[in-house]
Amino acid sequence: MTSTIHPSVPGALPRVLSIAGTDPSGGAGTAADMKSITAAGGYGMTVVTCLVAQNTTGVRAIHTPPTDFLAAQLKAVGDDVVVDGVKTGMLGTAAIIETVEQWLDVHQPPVLVVDPVMVATSGDRLLEPDAEAAMSRFCRRATVITPNIPELAVLVDDDPAPDQDAAVAQARAWAADTGVAVIVKTGHLDSRLATNLWVGPEGPLAEVPCIRVDTTSTHGTGCSLSSALATRLAAGDDPATALVWTTEWLHEAILHGSELVVGHGHGPVDHSHRMRRLAAAGQPVAWLTADDVPATLVTPDQLDPTTDAPAAATPTAPEVPASAVPAAGPWTAALWRAGSDLARRIADCDLVTALVDGTLSPGIFSFYLGQDACYLAEYPRALAAVAASSTDPAEAADWAAGATASQVVEAELHRNWLGADSRPPAPSPVTRAYVDFLMARALGDDHPVGAAAVLPCYWLYAQVGASLPQVPDDHRYAGWLATYRDDAFITATATALGHVEKAMEVAAPAQRSAAARAFLISCRHELEFFEQALRMDGLR
Structure with missing residues (x-):
């Protein structure tokens, strides 16, 4: 037929x-x-x-x-x-x-x-x-x-x-x-x-x-x-x-x-x-409730792991996965503990699984790449805004270097994977919501909040990269998977963690609370970003 x-x-x-x-x-x-x-x-x-x-x-x-x-x-x-x-x-x-x-x-x-x-x-x-x-x-x-x-x-x-x-x-x-x-x-x-x-x-x-x-x-x-x-x-x-x-x-x-x-x-x-x-992806349920993060954070142990799974499905608290890039101190350790369920779900999500086993369909991969390009076109602006809000010249230089590196990655993505002459796709609602959230936090909130909001893009991608097995050189997506394990990116992640740790340490309790919320919401945006391509019909 x-x-x-x-x-x-x-x-x-x-x-x-x-x-x-x-x-x-x-x-x-x-x-x-x-x-x-x-x-x-x-x-x-x-x-x-x-x-x-x-x-x-x-x-x-x-x-x-x-x-x-x-x-x-x-x-x-x-x-x-x-x-x-x-x-x-x-x-x-x-x-x-x-x-x-x-x-x-x-x-x-x-x-x-x-x-x-x-x-x-x-x-x-x-x-x-x-x-x-x-x-x-x-x-x-x-x-x-x-x-x-x-x-x-x-x-x-x-x-x-x-x-x-x-x-x-x-x-x-x-x-x-x-x-x-x-x-x-x-x-x-x-x-x-x-x-x-x-x-x-x-x-x-x-x-x-x-x-x-x-x-x-x-x-x-x-x-x-x-x-x-x-x-x-x-x-x-x-x-x-x-x-x-x-x-x-x-x-x-x-x-x-x-x-x-x-x-x-x-x-x-x-x-x-x-x-x-x-x-579940279409449910208009808040990702964080008022009870998930205290209104004021005085000590790191006030942050507990957050999950949107039904209580009956998690009778005991799951073990917090080890961070591939270690936390820089007690505050970033608390952020990792609070977002551990989301980190685990990203590492185990079906898109990452299909990328690793090489069976992700080319259409879904192309959609993912296109949205990654849309994201990377906006993410440097958020990093630049975080750099501008820093009062430490050395820290500001590090955030600005991250913005430049992201622009380079975006250009390389278009050239090597999407084609030099390809037109960038329109951002999906998921991508648009994520970058708008980052810009709002980086431009409209205090420095600790903006810094915490941009951190998951570093930390969670480094975590995914560390969890990936080695694949043969002829693997369909070998080149792309290698980008998750880039040594320079791991170093940049560690640097970003140090800056967020310092920002959380000197922040007022209410600022810390806002920063923790921004971090966790960004983590959830990351999960949505990974999963969105698997919500599409007709991609192959």
């Missing part, structure tokens, strides 16, 4: 029908399909082919209702709703497949994604021979099919592919014979990457790599991928864009699945993690 498909009603959510079996434990089948369709931006509907008594430890029993009831379900949906996309899962018998075919002949939805449930990843055959033959025939009417490696082998009458190249060759042969595209899923192959590829008669049209997650929370991944992919295609995405979105969303769902703590076997993925993450 190469055309772009749009919902039949402009502006409406794509209406996507799942035709599959059930899972009362919620991780697979129609339950997973509904969650996936919703997460991918569609309106989900279900027609049940069979009732399955299963949980995370396995299948216990299957009840298959008469096919006339299946036909009645299909007719009820088709008589009332225009269906923009269909995903099929467990069809079970030749009679069920024939019933679904008859309905498709009448309604002909623009998108049909077939998950050909024929063979378990263990190699066990799941269908009787007549049903297996019917499924092979059924796959030929699809827009795209999403077989696992053993199922792909059955379709092409070959042994299961031992590696990605062999799987792509099998998929290409199938696509050339049928005109139907294949999603090659390498998650069950023995490799570091779990890559999804859209393969047509000419070969791979799109290739989306992600790092394999060491987890047992993989129940329902096949169902989830196919139903989310059907939704994105029905919404109008081209194949490559749909596969990128689906793969990256599912990777996040797998990555956080164990946090659900569901079941004693292979647990489900967290279908709604991305939605909750985005919803």
Whole structure:
């Protein structure tokens, strides 16, 4: 499929029908399909082919209702709703497949994604021979099919592919014979990457790599991928864009699945993690409350670690991570302790993880670079303002040197990474809010406040750099990751810490309080800056 498909009603959510079996434990089948369709931006509907008594430890029993009831379900949906996309899962018998075919002949939805449930990843055959033959025939009417490696082998009458190249060759042969595209899923192959590829008669049209997650929370991944992919295609995405979105969303769902703590076997993925993450980012909740920082700071031990996590989620205080660039005294040590949760969240955030493992998509990386350029175009002004407010000539010279260095980094960023002729992008709301906050503190508040506000850009980036593992020279982002560990930047960070320590020491208690608030809010701005690119749709 190469055309772009749009919902039949402009502006409406794509209406996507799942035709599959059930899972009362919620991780697979129609339950997973509904969650996936919703997460991918569609309106989900279900027609049940069979009732399955299963949980995370396995299948216990299957009840298959008469096919006339299946036909009645299909007719009820088709008589009332225009269906923009269909995903099929467990069809079970030749009679069920024939019933679904008859309905498709009448309604002909623009998108049909077939998950050909024929063979378990263990190699066990799941269908009787007549049903297996019917499924092979059924796959030929699809827009795209999403077989696992053993199922792909059955379709092409070959042994299961031992590696990605062999799987792509099998998929290409199938696509050339049928005109139907294949999603090659390498998650069950023995490799570091779990890559999804859209393969047509000419070969791979799109290739989306992600790092394999060491987890047992993989129940329902096949169902989830196919139903989310059907939704994105029905919404109008081209194949490559749909596969990128689906793969990256599912990777996040797998990555956080164990946090659900569901079941004693292979647990489900967290279908709604991305939605909750985005919803949390949009909450109009104050980053700091009046209780987080005392109105007057007399001693450093008045500052406690701050966190916006629910109290029930943190029954004990987490250990404060060691600072890669040591604090310069008791006041900067107190600032580090207060912002430690934010420092940890930045170091562990998904964008940094994807940068390190090399799977961050080029589009997201380009967005991040562009916003970094916007930030660095403004940050020197804040440093210059802090320099101007200092009464110590040597300190003022250090802050001014930082401003010059930032301008040099910005120029080098454009030249080496964005291209010398590239036009700087418009700052995002997150970037704009951060630089405006820094300028307001540097120009409108006392010197200790401005100095504390600009410190996180030094300290937190140095912390990220210290936490990064070494990557090979041919790593996609090796050059960029090296900038986090620059020796000159570490020295500048230590110098800035010394100046903030001195400013906090001589400040009045109310000034210290304002400075601590500025530091913590800047830390939160840093977290938002790192995470903003992962809130974008359609970047690849």
